[in-house]
Amino acid sequence: MESRMSLAKYDTQLWTRLMANEPRKELNDLLTEIGPGEVVVVDLKGVETFDFSFANEFFGKTALSLSKEHPERFLVVENLTEYTRENLNETLEGLKTAMIERRGGELAILGKIHPAYLETFSLITTSGGAITAGEVSEKMQINITAANERLTKLVGMGLIRREKGTSETGRELFRYSTIPM
């Protein structure tokens, strides 16, 4: 299930930390209401610009606290312009955190992420379904410990889902997937 919030209803130009308080409250309420594995989409359609203070307060603080305050909930941004994307990317890079952007039916990562994690994220998005650590290890030609480390990191950053499943032989294992594209 997806919940949506529109940022443009607050204004098309979003300035200051103070102005971020109300939308951040709305976003927190939505993240509290949804269940594990569910998604909140922040729709930036109509938003022309925001300053770095707004971006730090709204996007940055939420991204940094997501996995702790709202574990297993996902945050996605949509409908960014080239300009707002560049500024959001810089904000998240500065905070050494990342966020999912859904654009034209594809998922991308904004912000700072190690190339190895990005590569793993891309593999999961293109795998067409849930994937195990063993499959990641095989496809990326890395050992299983490295695959598990990458997947755990991505889960911790709130970028992929982890669900318990069973293998064909009946063994318990985790399957990893992205949010719907």
Added chain:
Amino acid sequence: MTNITKLTSDTFRFWITRKKIRDDSSCVIDLTGLTFSSPGGLVPLAALCSSLAKNHPRIIIKLAHPHQRNYFVSSGFYSVLEDIVVFEPEIPKARLGDFEDRRGGNPLMIEITRIGDEKDLPQLLNKLVSILRFRMSLGKEHAFDTAIAVSELCQNTFDHNPEACGLIGLQVFNASNGRFVEVSISDYGRGIAATLRENSDNPSFLTDMEAIETAVLLGTSQYRDVTRGTGLYHLLKIAKKGDGTVQLCSGTATKRFRTDLGKVHGFVETNSLSGTHITLSLKART
């Protein structure tokens, strides 16, 4: 020594040193020798006068020829100081009325204004974007970049000082190498070094120059909050994007970042100046 006749961001610190103006003792400021001034000189001067007014009930600014008086009125320098400063000679009421009628109509200038209430800032920034885009014919991204820089600097004046003490002015100039926008924001608050010293997580520094160098690093702030300390860092990035210049002045130090030339210059004066004074110049993009 050459006489300074232009009051700009480049000359402001030298000029007040040369004039022996101190923000804790002077109460007569002689502007009669000036032939040119820009927001980068007038905004910090307005902040300096506001600081002086805390201790001096009567500050006198001496003016010269009518052309100079006209600019000081039309730039907002007069109206922002009229309650705390006596201008000599007095500017005729008819002249003031004439400017009042045309107020806000100059397509190349945003008058020097006090930054009063943080809640009003978004409205002011929306207006700024509109003026930059539709009155000054700047490109949308240039207008947004300028407004973002202004927003971050204005918020600093609120966030790091106990009371509102900021001033802003902006003007578009036609130079031989093209149009550029100069925006100047000053406050008469505690200055960069004092605010950064409140957070022991910041790198240590000894001088005002080192304080400025610390302040432009990502994540240095008065507050222990990882989402803070981004304003001046992004200001330099915006300047670089627009081949611009940023000048930061606090205490005894002035640091100028010429991103168009990839050069950084620093100057130290003997007398300390209260507050923080920042001027950003960006080449006009359409």
